[in-house]
Amino acid sequence: TQLLEQSPQFLSIQEGENLTVYCNSSSVFSSLQWYRQEPGEGPVLLVTVVTGGEVKKLKRLTFQFGDARKDSSLHITAAQTGDTGLYLCAEKTTDSWGKLQFGAGTQVVVTP
Amino acid sequence: DTAVSQTPKYLVTQMGNDKSIKCEQNLGHDTMYWYKQDSKKFLKIMFSYNNKELIINETVPNRFSPKSPDKAHLNLHINSLELGDSAVYFCASSQTSGGVLDEQFFGPGTRLTVL
Numbered sequence: 001t002q003l004l005e006q007s008p009q010f011l012s013i014q015e016g017e018n019l020t021v022y023c024n025s026s027s028v029f030s031s032l033q034w035y036r037q038e039p040g041e042g043p044v045l046l047v048t049v050v051t052g053g054e055v056k057k058l059k060r061l062t063f064q065f066g067d068a069r070k071d072s073s074l075h076i077t078a079a080q081t082g083d084t085g086l087y088l089c090a091e092k093t094t095d096s097w098g099k100l101q102f103g104a105g106t107q108v109v110v111t112p
Numbered sequence: 113d114t115a116v117s118q119t120p121k122y123l124v125t126q127m128g129n130d131k132s133i134k135c136e137q138n139l140g141h142d143t144m145y146w147y148k149q150d151s152k153k154f155l156k157i158m159f160s161y162n163n164k165e166l167i168i169n170e171t172v173p174n175r176f177s178p179k180s181p182d183k184a185h186l187n188l189h190i191n192s193l194e195l196g197d198s199a200v201y202f203c204a205s206s207q208t209s210g211g212v213l214d215e216q217f218f219g220p221g222t223r224l225t226v227l
Contacts, residue, residue: 042218
């Protein structure tokens with residue numbers, strides 16, 4: 001079972017600042033998904049990256065997949081209080097009937 | 113309209129009791145899942161059903177028994193509850209069970225507290 005490491009564990013910033021969270025593994029990812037989970041709710045998919053070197057943008061969120069497909073990052077520009085949440089990365093392997101292997105998450109708190 | 117719903121939202125019970133959590137999805141998906149999120153927010157899959165058939169069964173105590181009466185419903189019954197079962201349990205569904213671009217939709221979770 002591949003171990004997904006997320007860093008940092010916790011991040012507190014002020015509105016308007018930028019932040020980056022990371023997801024790493026010692027093995028190659030088949031594909032990687034990023035989720036955001038708000039308090040009292042289930043995770044919501046933000047993006048899926050598949051190809052090494054891929055960059056995807058979702059408004060102020062930029063997702064990068066490493067060339068070797070062993071790491072990924074999520075960058076938020078000009079954070080807003082609504083970006084507060086637990087950010088989870090997950091690998092979805094192609095041979096596992098849709099099983100998702102999650103990292104431990106990065107808790108992001110954006111204060112006014 | 114809620115896509116994936118779970119009942120109850122909160123469940124507080126004594127050790128040794130038996131309890132059930134229910135999940136329903138109105139998305140027309142073929143596959144449903146149960147996940148457990150522990151106190152450290154670590155989310156781990158427990159079971160998955162595709163068209164009412166069990167396809168993923170992780171290393172979970174046999175006190176946990178999932179049942180899928182139809183494609184839209186997946187229930188989780190837990191016997192002889194233990195303190196370590198306290199967690200948030202999430203139900204999820206997806207259109208298929210494979211495909212890297214297949215999206216899983218999560219319910220709001222059921223917070224189980226065992227006293």
